[in-house]
Amino acid sequence: MIDNLEYNTEREHLIIPEYGRHLQKMINYAKSRETKEERNKLAKAIISVMGNLQPHLRDVPDFQHKLWDQLFIMSDFELDADSPFPMPSKEELTAGPEPLKYPQNHPKYRFYGNNIKTMIDVACTWEDGEMKEALVYTIANHMKKCYLNWNKDTVEDVVIFDHLYELSDGKINLKNSEEDLTDSSSLMRTKAKYGNKGGSKKSKKKYSGNRKRY
Numbered sequence: 429m430i431d432n433l434e435y436n437t438e439r440e441h442l443i444i445p446e447y448g449r450h451l452q453k454m455i456n457y458a459k460s461r462e463t464k465e466e467r468n469k470l471a472k473a474i475i476s477v478m479g480n481l482q483p484h485l486r487d488v489p490d491f492q493h494k495l496w497d498q499l500f501i502m503s504d505f506e507l508d509a510d511s512p513f514p515m516p517s518k519e520e521l522t523a524g525p526e527p528l529k530y531p532q533n534h535p536k537y538r539f540y541g542n543n544i545k546t547m548i549d550v551a552c553t554w555e556d557g558e559m560k561e562a563l564v565y566t567i568a569n570h571m572k573k574c575y576l577n578w579n580k581d582t583v584e585d586v587v588i589f590d591h592l593y594e595l596s597d598g599k600i601n602l603k604n605s606e607e608d609l610t611d612s613s614s615l616m617r618t619k620a621k622y623g624n625k626g627g628s629k630k631s632k633k634k635y636s637g638n639r640k641r642y
Contacts, residue, residue: 500516544570
């Protein structure tokens with residue numbers, strides 16, 4: 429009796445282990461049948477068993493299609509049976525994913541990030557008016573905040589205006605603007621306020637000189 433024991437290390441590899449070894453043996457048996465009529469009959473019986481093993485998938489769209497695909501996969505695409513769905517190809521299933529398209533541009537001011545350049549390009553397409561002005565100053569304030577995250581000290585508004593002018597190819601010019609951006613200390617305090625989650629709650633402070641729309 430001991431000599432007839434069968435160990436898993438000596439058994440054939442299960443392609444889809446979730447269905448178990450007995451189902452794999454049923455598929456191997458169906459492959460060995462000589463007539464196509466018999467193979468078709470066994471294939472439908474195996475599909476019925478597979479559906480009973482996974483009742484939670486019955487409400488999934490294309491449930492039967494998935495079962496037939498798994499049947500051919502477990503047969504190593506060697507089962508010659510008629511399927512109500514197109515038989516999947518081995519090359520299609522083994523093909524690797526397409527490489528992701530990462531941004532290949534290397535911005536001059538990396539501390540602003542790629543999203544800032546996208547926001548600036550969108551702002552350049554807007555018509556002049558209050559909405560565009562609000563968007564431009566919002567972008568400029570965000571650029572100043574990004575600069576402070578990198579520099580962690582202070583920055584003059586003229587530096588941000590020069591960078592904004594350069595990144596917009598001269599389409600956005602705030603160099604002669606009479607309005608100041610949010611002061612550096614306010615931006616740094618806002619960063620510390622949200623960064624110190626475990627600290628004590630502080631009363632809200634109102635900063636004068638900031639437009640409500642920004």
